[in-house]
Amino acid sequence: MPLRHPQLNEKGELRHLLTIEGLPRELIHHILDTAASFVGVSDRDVKKVPLLRGKSVFNLFFENSTRTRTTFEIAAKRLSADVVNLNIDTSSTSKGESLLDTIDNLVAMHADMFVVRHAESGAPFLIAQHIDRMRGRGHVHVVNAGDGRHAHPTQGLLDMYTIRHFKGDFTRLRVAIVGDVLHSRVARSDIHALTTLGVPEVRVIGPRTLLPGGLEQMGVRVFTSMREGLRDVDVVITLRLQNERMRGALLPSAQEYFKQYGLTQDKLALAAPGCIVMHPGPMNRGVEIDSAVADGEQAVILDQVTFGIAVRMAVMSILAQS
Amino acid sequence: MPLRHPQLNEKGELRHLLTIEGLPRELIHHILDTAASFVGVSDRDVKKVPLLRGKSVFNLFFENSTRTRTTFEIAAKRLSADVVNLNIDTSSTSKGESLLDTIDNLVAMHADMFVVRHAESGAPFLIAQHIDRMRGRGHVHVVNAGDGRHAHPTQGLLDMYTIRHFKGDFTRLRVAIVGDVLHSRVARSDIHALTTLGVPEVRVIGPRTLLPGGLEQMGVRVFTSMREGLRDVDVVITLRLQNERMRGALLPSAQEYFKQYGLTQDKLALAAPGCIVMHPGPMNRGVEIDSAVADGEQAVILDQVTFGIAVRMAVMSILAQS
C-alpha cells in the first residue's frame, strides 16, 4: 500500500505531518531547532505564546489515547489556540465515506488543524489527501498522532530531539531499538528519522516473532541476542510490549520475555559508557524494562515527555505558517 | 402539551431560544443579519471576537451528540467565552426533580448560558421556565440544541440563513422537505421558520407512515409522490432517515426507501433550475440522498455547516445582550 502523500507544499514547506519517511534532513533539523525555542516557554511563569491565537485545533481521536491527546492539547493551549476534543467512536463511523463526511463537516467549521489518531494505518493520509483535493475550501493542516502500525511522527521527532540534546552529533552514534518492532509505529518512525539524520549504525533487537521482514533493506542491523545487540551502543530505545502480545502466540510469557529482552542494569552495562535509555511510554515495568533502569541515571524517559510538548508546539507553529 | 414559553422579555428581546414557533419575522431577520456579520470572523486569521469574554457557557448534553456539541463549542470559543462541557447520563437523572436540582447547581455557579440537548421534548422549556421563576438569581439564557422530536431552532435558523444567502427573497419560493417528517425536529423548526418568513409554498414529501397529521393546517402541501412533490421547487431539504426507522415497521427497507424517496440527479431534474439541495447531516448516502447529489453542484450542505457556526455565534451574542 502506498501511503505516500506530499506533506510539503510546492515551496518545500511542511503542509501536513503524516510520516517521517521522506522528510528532508534539513526540515527535521528545522523542526528540532524550532522546538528548542519552545522548551523555555513551558518553564516560564506564563507558559503561553500567542502564535496560534484564534486558531481552531481539533483533536480527532478515533482511537482512545488520553496521554497523547493531553500532550497535543497542552501544546496547542500554550500556543493560545482554541482546542476542541472529539472522541469519535469508530464503531459508528465504520464506512470510509462517513469518515470523510465527518472531515468535510469539520473543515466547513473553518478548522485550522486536525490532530488525528486512528487505529487504521493510513487514515491521516486519506484525510490529508481529501483536504488537498478540496478547491478553495481546504486550508486545514493534518498532524498524524499515531495511525495503526504505521507511523507516529511526533514521537519520532521528540526521540530525535532527545538524542540530539544528550548526544549532539547524530553521525557518530550506535542506536538500538529493542522489542516488539513488528507492531510498533514508534520503531518505524524512529528508524526513518535516524537513517535520515545520518546515524551510521541503527540496530534492532528482539525475538524473531516480533521482527518484521525487510529491516536489512532499511539499513538496519538485526539482532536476536540482547547481549550482542546492546554492545557499545550510545542510545537504547525500549519499546512497549502490548499486553495482547504477552498473552498471544508470539511470545512464551511476560516473565520469559523479561529474562531475555527486559532492559536490566546488568544488560545495560554492555552498552557504551553514558548510553541513554529511552521509552515512548507507558512503561510495563518488569516486562520490557526493569524499574532500576527506568528510574536510573541513564534514563531520559521523562525528558522525552518534556521535549515532546516543545516538539508538538514546533510542529503546530510551523504548520500554521505554511 | 403546551410547550410555549415566553422566549422574549418584556422589551421583545430574545431571552432564550427554545423554538422558532412564534418568533416574530423581524427577530428572525435580526438573527440572520447578525449572523452575516459573523461569517467573516471564521474566515479571518484570528477567528475571535471578545463579545462573550468572561462569560461561562455550559453545554448540557443529556443526549450524546458530538457534532452539535462541537458547533456550539467552537461558536462560543470564537466569542471568547469559557466553555464547560457536561455530558449528563440521563439514566442517573431519571426524575424531573433531579434535572432541576442539576440546573439549580449550575445556576448557582453563575453560569451565563446553557446549551441544552435532551432526548425528551420540552426539557429546555422546563429548564427555562424554572430559571425564570428564580427571583434575583436566575440570569441564565437557555438555547435549545435539540429536544426530542420537538424543535431544533438553531438548525432551523441556519437553514433560513442558507436559503436567504442563495435565494435572496423568501416570498417567491417553493420549498420541499423530504423524508421522515414525523420524527424530525428539524422539519418542524423549518416549517415554522419558512411560514413565518413568508414562503408561499412549503411542501412536505414522504411515505404516509412518516408524515404526521395536521400538516395542512400548518399551511403545508403534502405529497407522497417524490416526482410530483419536487416539481418546480427552488429548495429541497432532505431529512436524515434514522437507522431505527429503516429496521422498523414503518418502512419496507432502506433500499425500497431510496428507490422511492432517495434524492437522485434524475429526480432532482424535476425541480426548478438552480434548485439548491440541503441536508442537516449526518447523511446516509444511498438511503435518503445519492452521493452524486450530495457532492454535486446544487448541494449547499457544507455551506449550511459554515453558516451554522455564524448563526450560533449570532444567537449567543444576541442573548448575552438581553
Place this chain on the structure above:
Amino acid sequence: MPLRHPQLNEKGELRHLLTIEGLPRELIHHILDTAASFVGVSDRDVKKVPLLRGKSVFNLFFENSTRTRTTFEIAAKRLSADVVNLNIDTSSTSKGESLLDTIDNLVAMHADMFVVRHAESGAPFLIAQHIDRMRGRGHVHVVNAGDGRHAHPTQGLLDMYTIRHFKGDFTRLRVAIVGDVLHSRVARSDIHALTTLGVPEVRVIGPRTLLPGGLEQMGVRVFTSMREGLRDVDVVITLRLQNERMRGALLPSAQEYFKQYGLTQDKLALAAPGCIVMHPGPMNRGVEIDSAVADGEQAVILDQVTFGIAVRMAVMSILAQS
C-alpha cells in the same frame, strides 16, 4: 494508616491542599478571606481575573464526578488558567506504580496544579509525597478533590465559608452533622474544620450502623435520636445517603431512614431559630431531606455551591503563589 503529609512549606504557606486535619486556624481564615474577595468576580460582567494566566491545571479524575470536576474547571477558568481534563480509568491503572508513572509524565509536561479525585483514600497524599521527592522537577501543587472515605477539603472549606457568612462567629455555635458519617469524607473534613475554628459543640446524628467509632475522642457529641440531636442547633449539615447503603445490610430501607433521619420541617422546628440547613449535594429528596426543607427559607444549599467556586478560586490562587 498515617495519611499525614506536610501540606505547608517551610514558611508555613500552603503547598498542597490534602486535608483540613492539621491546617492552622489562621490559614483557614486566610483561605476564607481570600474567597470573599473572589465572590464578587463571579458576579461581574467579565468573570475573569488573570491570576493563573499561562498556568496548566490538570483535573485528574480517577473516579467520575461531573459535578465536582465542573466546579474546579470553572474556578480555574475564571482564574484564566489552561485546564485539561483527564478521566483516568482506574481499571487500567490498577498498580500503584503506574499511577506514579502517570504523575511523572504529567509533571514532565510542566503542569502547575493537579486536582485529584480518587476512589482510594490517600491517593492524593501519595501523589503529593511523590512530587515533593522529585528534586528540581516537581513544582506541582496537589488539591484533593475527594479521596475515598478520607477527605474532601474544599467541600469542608466551602461549608465553613457558608457558616461564617450566615452566622459570623464560630465560637458560639452548635452544629449538627446528620446521616451516614461512617462513609462520608465530607463529615470528616467538616469535623476537623469546625473543631479547628473553635466551634464549642459539634454533634453527629445517625443510626449506630452508620456512625464510626472514635467520634467522642474527636470532641464530637454523638446522638442516635434525631429529635434530641437537633435541639437548639444553629447549623444542620445533612449528608447524602449513598444509594448502595439504602439497598445494603446497614439500613432497613430508604423509607424507614427518612422516617427517622430525614430532615423535615417538623424536626427542623426543634433547632434554634434561624438555624441554617446545608447539604453537599447531590440531594436525595425524600430520603435524607424533605423537599419542603431543601427548598425552604432556612436552606443555604445553593449558596454553598456559589461560595464553592470562590473557595476553589481562593485555594488555587493561594497555592499558585507559594
